[in-house]
Amino acid sequence: MRLPALKGRWPSPGGGFVLAGVCCLLAWCAAPQAGRAGQAIGAALDPCPRPAAGSALPQPVDLRSENGELRLDLRIRNARQKDGSVHYCYVLADGAQAPTLRVHPGDHVLLRLHNEIDNGQLAAADRLSPMGQSLCTTPPAxxxxxxxxxxxxxxxxxxxxxxxxxxxVCHQDEVLKTSVPAGAPFFEYRYEVPRSEAPGLYWYHPHIHGFSSRQVQGGASGALIVEGLERSVPEVAGLPERxxxxxxQELLNPQAAPARSEPTPPKSLMESDGDALNNGSGFGKPAKDLSINFVPVPYPLYPPATLRMKPGERQLWRVLNASSVTYLNLAWLVQRRAQPLGVVAIDGVARQAAGGVPGGPLWTDHLMIPPAGRAEFIVEGPPAGNTGLLVTRSVDTGPAGENDxxxxxxxxxxxxxxPEPASRLPGPSASAAVPATDALTPLRQLQPVRTRRLYxxxxxxxxxxxxxxxxxYITVDGRPPKVFDPKAGVPDIEVHQGDVEDWIIENRSNELHAFHIHQIHFLVMDLSGQPLQEPFVRDTVNVPYFKPQMLSYPSVRLRMDFRDPNTVGTFVYHCHLLEHEDGGMMGTVRVLPRHRSKG
Ligand SMILES: [Cu+2]
Incomplete structure (x- = not known):
């Protein structure tokens, strides 16, 4: 289900749902302010230029730590486009966008963020929070x-x-209080990458409640890689990586009819504004266009980005779904047939076989990645004289969901x-030393201290x-549903560091949601009561939608791991369909210091 504001249907001030008492705020909301407001809008001045559809696939620039340290200055900028959408980007001093940050466990990161978001490049609707207490918040000084x-x-x-x-905590990974105003001096993020951080693919993005969706959908995101995956998964040692x-992003051709090769959906499957309702048919107008490394793949013809690979060459593809709301269901086709993908890591953590020992690739022919999820997998180049096609297959997001x-x-x-990809993993000889990390007992073998139910x-x-x-809403069962209140001083849930808990997350709505929690990973123990034997831990998981004929709500049971001392403090859990998070689907958990009795 969409928010009208994000669908180009934002009502005019005074319309149906503008609440009383916001007139003074609307003055700021409606008026472009000083700064670069006088500039023409267009690609020539766009600090976030994007490649054309059908372009050769670029690689984001790599920034690697040196001597145990990664230092960088990152600027976030924005630019309104002719169609009214706004590009956001993280740029380096040379204009390179969305660099991949590459660090090792134990490295120190010093990232200085400069907020150059230009109010003059926002439309009035961009200044309105999608929901709730204040429709438009005044900008922080x-x-x-x-x-x-x-x-x-x-x-x-x-x-x-x-x-x-x-x-x-502030300057590390805190999003409830941390808010960098536009034009403020460089704001420092400085932290040590935990020595126990699993090697794999992570990412960085903005997390301003009410406005995350627009900034992320505009392109504010980048990959962060903890190096050393080849030590957990020897099969990837020496492989070229991408x-x-x-x-x-918003549709580039919203008025276009579907391609002639597609079946025409019946009228009953159309929304009042002509969009195709989600019906799981795999056709029709998507809610959003996708891009891959910023090369757009726009509706209705979806011209793919282009890439060359040596015939039969094995590569490690590290895929981040940085979409604001769109699910991926990836498949790798040669001559229309799905080829095996060797999945080695999900959400930044390598596969663990039974007993917690590293497992090799898990071969599959398709791979669902919810918004914010990551998958790292081995692919084999097409045979000589052939082409391969990376596709995402339709995801049925539910009757209230987005057509995908x-x-x-x-x-x-x-x-x-x-040509060789820009990066290659170290070979086997360099990967002999397996890091001595704390050998934590695998989650599956632990008994949870309690079980909670959220929905x-x-x-x-x-x-x-x-x-x-x-x-x-995301609600602790038994309490009244409410939208997230950033000013609430009381956490929704309290736990103790050192504990392992089971959280059952139900979906009582008729669209998909993706549960995410900051700071920790969890193991999915069951799906609607059916035990799973997942060999991966995750930080984001899809929760299936409810259908009226079901006898109970679909759910996942998650074994939540609060053992790491770094988790002490207050942080958030939320749906990672960011329109939902911005619309209130978030809660807080406070991790208290370890029980004394546990020493
Ligand atoms: Cu959601």
Missing amino acids: RTADPCASGAMGATATNLHFHGMTLQP VLVIRD PNRALAVVQADPQA FSEKPLHPEDPNSPTEF
């Missing part, structure tokens, strides 16, 4: 303390290092002269008005 302001506004930003077990960041049809992402030409639900703000925005 440049002099506000970024660690304490908690100001959630359209021109504020911050960073979340998704999947990392960093401390939830980072593939898949993002979603079949589409191509990249076409791969087998070419003996194909996703949603309802229109004004049930009598189908166009009113949707309120989104």
Whole structure:
């Protein structure tokens, strides 16, 4: 279910759901302010230029730590496009966008963030929080303390290092209070990558409540790699690697009819504004376009990005779904047949076989990645004279979900002269030393100290008005549903560091949601009561949607791991369909210091 604001249907001030008492705020909301407001809008001045559809697939630039340290200055900028959408980007001094940060466990990171978001490049609707208490928040003053302001506004930003077990404190990985105003001095993120951090693919993105979706959908995201995957998975040692960041964005051709090769959906499957309802058919207009390393793959023809590989060459593809709402269901096709993908890591953590020992690749012919999820897998180049096609197959997101049809992402030409990818994993000789990490007991072998039940639900703000925005909730069972309140001083859940708990997450709505929690990983123990033997831990998991004929709500049981001392503090869990998170589907957990009795 979408928020009207994000669908181009934002009502004019004074319309149906503008609440009383916001006139003074609207003055700021509606008026472009100083700065570069006088500039023409267009690609020539766009600090976030994007490749054309059908371009050769670029690789994000790699920034590698040296002598145990990674230092960088990152600027976040934005630019309104002719169609009204706004690009956001993380740029380096030379203009390179969305660098891949490469670190080793134990490295020190010093990242200085400069917020150059330009209010003049925002449309009035961009300045409105999608839901709730204040429809438009005033911008925090440049002099506000970024660690304490908690100001959630359209021109504020911050960073979340998704999947990392960093401390939830300011300057590390805290998003509840940290808010960097536009134009403020460089804001420092400084932390040590935990020595126990699993090697694999993580990412960074903004996390300003109410505005995350727009900034991420505009392109504010990048990959972060903890090096050393070849030590956990010897099969990837020496392989060339590619980072593939898949993002979603507003449709480039929203008025276009579906391609002639597609079946025409019946009228009953259309929304009132002509969009195809989600029906799981695999066809029709998607809710969002996708891009791969910023090469757009627009509806309706989906011209794929292009790539060359040596025939039959094995590569490690590190795929980040940085979409704001779009699920991926990847497949790798040669002559229309799905080829095996050797999955070695999910959400930054290598496969663990029974007993917690490293496992080799798990071969599959398709791979579902929810928004914010990552998958790292081995692919084999197409045989000589052939092409391969990376596609995402349709995901049925539920009757209230977004239409997410079949589409191509990249076409791969087998070419003996194909250039080497920019990066290659160290060979076997360099990977002999397995890092001595704390050998924690595998989650599956532990008994949870307690079980909690939470559920996703949603309802229109004004049930009598189908166009009113949707309120989104994640609720601890037994309490009244409420949208997330950034000002609430009391956490929704308290746990103790050192504990392992089971959380059952139900979905009581008729669309998919993706549960994510900061700071920790979890093991999915069962799906709607059916035990699973997953060999991966995750930080984001899909929760199936409810159908009226079901006898109980679909659910996942997650074994939550609060053993790491870095987890002490307060942090958030939420749906990672960011329109839902911005619309209220978030809660807080406080991890208290370890029980004394446990020493
Ligand atoms: Cu959701």
